[in-house]
Amino acid sequence: MSILVLAEHHDGTLAGATAHVLAAAQQIANESGGAIDVLVAGEGVGDIAEAAAKLDGVNKVRVADNAAYAHLLAEPTAALISELAGDYTHLLAAASTNGKNVMPRVAALKDVAQLSEIIAVESADTFARPIYAGNAIATVQSEDALKVITVRTTGFDAVGEGGSAAIEAVDFVADNAQSTFLKEELAKSDRPELAAAKVVVSGGRGMGNGENFKLLDGIADKLGAAIGASRAAVDAGFVPNDMQVGQTGKIVAPDLYIAVGISGAIQHLAGMKDSKVIVAINKDEEAPIFQVADYGLVGDLFDVLPELESKL
Amino acid sequence: MKVLVAVKRVVDYNVKIRVKPDNSDVDLTNVKMAMNPFCEIAVEEAVRLKEKGVATEIVAVTVGPKAAQEQLRTALALGADRAIHVQTDERVESLGAAKALAKLVEEEQPGLVILGKQAIDTDNNQTGQMLAALTGLPQGTFASDVAIENDKLKVTREIDGGLQTLELTLPAIVTTDLRLNEPRYAKLPDIMKAKKKPMDVKSPEDLGVEVASRVKLLKVEPPADRKGGVKVSSVDELVDKLKNEAKVL
Ligand SMILES: Cc1cc2nc3c(=O)[nH]c(=O)nc-3n(C[C@H](O)[C@H](O)[C@H](O)COP(=O)(O)OP(=O)(O)OC[C@H]3O[C@@H](n4cnc5c(N)ncnc54)[C@H](O)[C@@H]3O)c2cc1C
Numbered sequence: 001m002s003i004l005v006l007a008e009h010h011d012g013t014l015a016g017a018t019a020h021v022l023a024a025a026q027q028i029a030n031e032s033g034g035a036i037d038v039l040v041a042g043e044g045v046g047d048i049a050e051a052a053a054k055l056d057g058v059n060k061v062r063v064a065d066n067a068a069y070a071h072l073l074a075e076p077t078a079a080l081i082s083e084l085a086g087d088y089t090h091l092l093a094a095a096s097t098n099g100k101n102v103m104p105r106v107a108a109l110k111d112v113a114q115l116s117e118i119i120a121v122e123s124a125d126t127f128a129r130p131i132y133a134g135n136a137i138a139t140v141q142s143e144d145a146l147k148v149i150t151v152r153t154t155g156f157d158a159v160g161e162g163g164s165a166a167i168e169a170v171d172f173v174a175d176n177a178q179s180t181f182l183k184e185e186l187a188k189s190d191r192p193e194l195a196a197a198k199v200v201v202s203g204g205r206g207m208g209n210g211e212n213f214k215l216l217d218g219i220a221d222k223l224g225a226a227i228g229a230s231r232a233a234v235d236a237g238f239v240p241n242d243m244q245v246g247q248t249g250k251i252v253a254p255d256l257y258i259a260v261g262i263s264g265a266i267q268h269l270a271g272m273k274d275s276k277v278i279v280a281i282n283k284d285e286e287a288p289i290f291q292v293a294d295y296g297l298v299g300d301l302f303d304v305l306p307e308l309e310s311k312l
Numbered sequence: 313m314k315v316l317v318a319v320k321r322v323v324d325y326n327v328k329i330r331v332k333p334d335n336s337d338v339d340l341t342n343v344k345m346a347m348n349p350f351c352e353i354a355v356e357e358a359v360r361l362k363e364k365g366v367a368t369e370i371v372a373v374t375v376g377p378k379a380a381q382e383q384l385r386t387a388l389a390l391g392a393d394r395a396i397h398v399q400t401d402e403r404v405e406s407l408g409a410a411k412a413l414a415k416l417v418e419e420e421q422p423g424l425v426i427l428g429k430q431a432i433d434t435d436n437n438q439t440g441q442m443l444a445a446l447t448g449l450p451q452g453t454f455a456s457d458v459a460i461e462n463d464k465l466k467v468t469r470e471i472d473g474g475l476q477t478l479e480l481t482l483p484a485i486v487t488t489d490l491r492l493n494e495p496r497y498a499k500l501p502d503i504m505k506a507k508k509k510p511m512d513v514k515s516p517e518d519l520g521v522e523v524a525s526r527v528k529l530l531k532v533e534p535p536a537d538r539k540g541g542v543k544v545s546s547v548d549e550l551v552d553k554l555k556n557e558a559k560v561l
């Protein structure tokens with residue numbers, strides 16, 4: 001009974017998500033009593049492997065460092081994980097776009113189901129996961145010998161650092177003549193990552209245009225916040241897609257979430273209603289967002305935001 | 313090039329579902345059902361490829377109960393040429409659907425298969441990736457742009473940090489994200505015409521696949537209730553509450 005966790009990494013650094021997935025792995029290990037290995041796949045990922053080796057509870061780090069795994073394209077990465085799967089009862093990854101891209105492919109290669117976005121571990125084969133945009137929580141039991149799982153990171157507190165796991169190279173190189181990486185356009189920001197931020201300030205269609213999102217900058221600066229958005233704001237081209245919070249975007253659960261000019265559609269609530277404190281600023285006092293907000297301020301955001309910035 | 317489009321019948325996205333009192337599942341009696349929104353985007357993309365002369369035939373497929381033929385008729389009204397219904401009353405999840413779809417890919421030999429990225433009932437986000445594995449084809453998931461150039465597929469994907477562009481060999485599997493296109497509505501004359509378009513009905517046994525889910529649904533519960541709080545009357549009051557009551561500043 002051992003567990004393999006696929007490390008999440010971006011721009012040459014281990015992503016915080018990995019420590020959350022390890023926490024879920026730890027809970028499974030507590031039930032089933034197995035060791036937890038981490039797989040770092042990519043090109044030039046030596047430093048990432050060292051960082052992963054420091055995380056608590058890791059037995060060993062397996063490193064597949066090869067050009068074949070650059071950008072973690074689904075075809076070679078799934079082939080790699082599938083190749084290693086025989087040593088494990090559970091394969092876990094973050095429910096990131098990477099995890100969601102690769103893990104179902106691995107599951108099908110192994111002819112097993114995949115469990116998406118678990119938020120709680122009931123036992124080694126039973127897990128809770130939200131369905132219908134989080135309007136119901138399903139408890140599901142996998143009858144497969146191998147469990148392939150993606151983990152919603154907001155459901156598990158990150159493990160700490162203090163380990164010193166062994167690092168071991170994986171030689172397997174997957175052939176891939178099917179997919180080629182052409183380019184990536186990544187949004188550059190000095191702000192904290194949306195999924196990891198303690199405070200998130202999000203703007204919706206009410207912001208009017210992309211330029212007006214600058215009104216959120218000063219507030220985000222003062223609060224050390226990440227900036228998010230509703231689908232409508234992304235669709236309208238105000239901000240890039242990676243800022244979308246919701247059922248089909250990013251899931252966040254910060255200490256403080258401030259929704260500005262967002263009506264509160266169920267698809268948006270699905271991505272933020274587990275935040276500790278929710279503030280809504282909206283000029284429509286009937287907006288559904290007020291039904292989940294701890295503090296609602298009815299007003300025009302163009303008046304409220306400058307005043308709020310000055311008073312923080 | 314033949315394009316296969318997978319559509320799923322799900323609860324309408326505007327409906328706020330309720331859990332059954334016995335916690336066995338969600339209650340879908342008398343609830344409005346519709347085509348999964350991401351499948352609407354998939355159908356639209358196929359139709360656009362046909363309008364551009366890239367696609368020659370569009371085949372819409374679904375795996376599910378008899379009633380799911382409504383969604384196939386919608387796809388036909390939107391521009392699909394024919395439909396295949398794999399009829400079953402089992403609770404089908406992504407792996408089962410992918411297995412049936414893989415058989416149809418084998419039979420139909422499409423150049424491209426388009427699926428939604430996620431069904432808004434189970435929120436699985438798996439079927440396209442699984443179909444790609446089962447057919448041994450490359451995958452372009454969460455697509456916000458697709459183009460076919462020199463017998464290759466160029467696909468731009470919505471990823472966590474922004475956008476990624478890949479080139480895939482054909483045939484390939486694509487799953488749609490929200491920004492791929494804005495689906496059109498079916499027009500009345502097209503809805504009438506769709507009634508006469510061919511629909512083939514098969515059983516999972518005909519295809520030689522097991523579609524029932526191997527994941528047991530033990531119980532379904534409502535999420536932790538979140539009570540609405542208070543309205544504050546000014547920015548000063550808001551800041552004060554955040555500092556002294558919620559203690560998050
Ligand atoms: C398949 C599917 C998936 C989806 N996924 C997501 C998702 O992941 N995330 C998501 O967010 N949505 C998602 N949606 C969309 C969702 O249904 C809503 O359409 C969207 O969340 C609305 O965004 P909004 O609140 O910004 O816009 P609107 O609903 O238009 O609300 C704008 C709000 O701004 C307020 N406002 C306007 N001007 C001002 C002003 N000057 N001052 C103060 N307030 C003002 C208005 O009163 C209104 O409440 C999805 C939909 C579908 C069908």
Ligand SMILES: Nc1ncnc2c1ncn2[C@@H]1O[C@H](COP(=O)(O)O)[C@@H](O)[C@H]1O
Nearest residue numbers: 318374375427428430431436437438439
């Ligand atoms: N039963 C089904 N029949 C046809 N297509 C399906 C079915 N289930 C899932 N799909 C396709 O796969 C997509 C993603 O679904 P899922 O991976 O289950 O969230 C959907 O948008 C459909 O395109």
